[in-house]
Ligand SMILES: [Zn+2]
């Protein structure tokens with residue numbers, strides 16, 4: 001993906017995000033765009049969008065990130081998680097043409113200045129979660145991915161893979177148990 | 185936040201809400217429940233984090249010039265969008281108030297028999313969401329489940345053969361479950377019910393359950 005660069009950690013993404021929020025820093029935006037726009041595009045393509053639509057949509061998602069930077073709260077989500085939720089909502093809009101009901105007290109609503117330590121702990125947790133996902137057995141990881149990417153139900157996966165529905169459900173459950181265990 | 189919720193939404197639906205793959209009516213149920221339940225809200229936040237970790241993994245290169253395009257777009261962006269104020273209602277959590285277009289007084293009830301009323305909410309696709317109004321002591325007219333049914337109490341309480349349910353509690357029923365939900369005598373019961381197959385109210389004629397309810 002473009003020039004080789006050391007992969008910044010989750011904390012670096014947060015610092016960039018806060019520079020957008022507080023200083024409307026365009027260089028910070030460009031850095032986040034370089035890293036995340038291709039990932040959002042990939043996510044949307046795995047969900048069934050063609051390349052052109054996925055690219056347009058990734059642009060929208062990154063513009064939303066700029067416009068809603070004041071709602072980002074590093075003690076509640078990593079930058080990757082926040083971007084995932086924006087991209088997911090855009091996908092529901094676009095590919096499914098559904099509304100997305102959100103709970104009361106928006107999870108990203110502005111609140112008291114987030115606690116620095118909470119924010120740090122959350123970024124560390126999100127890195128552990130990534131590692132734990134990578135460590136999952138292939139078959140389990142793949143089912144989790146499909147549950148997130150696709151508009152496919154468990155029964156559709158069952159029909160396609162020939163695996164019994166019960167097996168799919170128990171594999172997903174097993175994968176989630178492993179993740180929970182790894183996060184203890 | 186109420187700590188009094190004993191019946192939650194299943195993990196598969198919470199994960200589906202996070203992944204964004206549920207029919208709209210089920211998303212509405214989850215959003216309404218999360219508005220009252222911190223436990224499930226935390227679970228959804230964890231599933232969102234899984235989505236974040238997955239999206240980090242690999243991408244598809246953007247076309248030439250995409251970043252300049254993006255920078256030009258944010259140049260045009262106006263001031264940060266304010267978060268719109270949502271309607272408040274003591275009975276309906278905000279996502280439901282959004283669908284009703286106001287508070288409880290705005291609900292357009294239709295009778296379904298035996299004093300029970302319903303209002304179908306405008307959701308798309310493969311599932312249906314409805315508000316149910318069950319007078320105190322009355323029972324939901326006998327109905328069969330063609331698929332999955334989730335029922336969440338918004339006001340009052342009801343009981344059936346399986347358990348008792350109060351505000352925020354969700355009962356999950358499917359084809360295998362036969363039940364006769366009866367509203368507690370203390371207050372009229374209002375519920376959100378979501379189904380992925382048509383609810384089949386068998387008859388509008390009072391059935392044999394009614395005499396037992398007025399004790
Ligand atoms: Zn719950």
Ligand SMILES: [Zn+2]
Pocket residue numbers: 327329333357363
């Ligand atoms: Zn039922």
